[in-house]
Amino acid sequence: MMVGSLQMHIHEDKTVELQSEAQQCPLDASTQMTGIGCYVSCMDDKLVAPGNYITADQYHEERLRAVVVLQTFARRWLALQEVQRLRRDRDRRLRREDFNLLYHALEKWRSEEEQQINSSLRGAERKAALCFLLETETQLIAAIGHHRIAVQNNNYDKVVRNLLDKSAAPHQWRAADGRLIEMDSEHTEHECQLTRDIVDLSDREADLMTRQVKVASLQGLRKRISTLFLQFIKTPAFNPEVAKHLKVPQNPSQLKNDMFQCRGCQRYLQSSDFSPTAGRV
Incomplete structure (x- = not known):
């Protein structure tokens, strides 16, 4: 800007607010050097040389x-x-x-x-x-x-x-991504329903235990309960999942005319369980 014979320059300035705050480290470290009136021995001093620098990827x-x-x-x-x-199981496995x-x-x-x-x-x-x-x-x-x-x-x-x-094992299959998927159904969670005979024997055992009967006297009753319970577990009518693991029915008299033995799985199945295309080439 020219004012008469003088040239003037105008600048617009902005004021910036500054704040200074001192910080003190919680850990102080110091060293003593040799000076007037103070001698520090250098016999234990060590020469330290820097090693190779290791990056984060290398670490x-x-x-x-x-x-x-x-x-x-x-x-x-x-x-x-x-x-x-x-090897221990093989050594312990004794046959006839x-x-x-x-x-x-x-x-x-x-x-x-x-x-x-x-x-x-x-x-x-x-x-x-x-x-x-x-x-x-x-x-x-x-x-x-x-x-x-x-x-x-x-x-x-x-x-x-x-x-x-x-x-009682859950159903397992492989997913598309390779993960093993397990599913529990009502048949695997509840193997069978106890019949009235098993309930009566169990109540009798509980009654004898409340009377403080000796354990040796209960062995026969408990063996009978275990045998009867295992018999009903092996019955597909009460435990449908066990049919896949039985090659021969437990009671052959229950076989009907529509029961046949599958040559592939060696199990007895009903005619409706066979695929219409089974046996075809």
């Missing part, structure tokens, strides 16, 4: 490799545990053929001992040795028999437990 990659190594050893340990469990081998081995041992006694002893010593051999054989046969009964009871309990687990 996370190192952590990921460590996690993979841990998972490898953990899975190896779990696999060893599973293999040892399967295994007991037959024991009986054959016992018979072979008895025959060899008897031949040795007959060839080396005479008179009263021979009779005494044969009596001792017979007594030993009897004890071994009794031990094998007790062990066989225990194995049969254990196998029976396992079979019943597996049947109950399978009949």
Whole structure:
């Protein structure tokens, strides 16, 4: 702007409000240096050199490799545990053929001992040795028999437990994304309805327990309840899910003319359960 012979400049300014506030760190750190009247020894001083700089991506990659190594050893340990469990189950699983081998081995041992006694002893010593051999054989046969009964009871309990687990297991299938989906239906949540006989036996057991009857006296009643309950669990009319796990009906007299055995699943089904296209090529 020109005013006469003078040139004037005009600027518009804005005032900015400033605020200053002092901050004090909660942790103070200091060091003592050598000065006049104060000597600090440098014998324990260390020379520290900076290392390589590690970025965040490198740090996370190192952590990921460590996690993979841990998972490898953990899975190896779990696999060893599973293999040892399967090996123990295989060793404990005794069948009829295994007991037959024991009986054959016992018979072979008895025959060899008897031949040795007959060839080396005479008179009263021979009779005494044969009596001792017979007594030993009897004890071994009794031990094998007790062990066989225990194995049969254990196998029976396992079979019943597996049947109950399978009949009460939820329905499972794979989704499109690979996830395992489980669904509980009314048949899997409630296996069967107890009949009046089972209810009466259960009430009788509760009544005897209130009278403080000895546990040994209740074993027969409880065995009867368990047997009757298992019988009704195996009945498809009360437990529809068990029909998929039974190859032969429990009561063959209930078979009707429209019941046939499926060659594919080896189960007895009604004619309406077969597909119209079954057996066609």
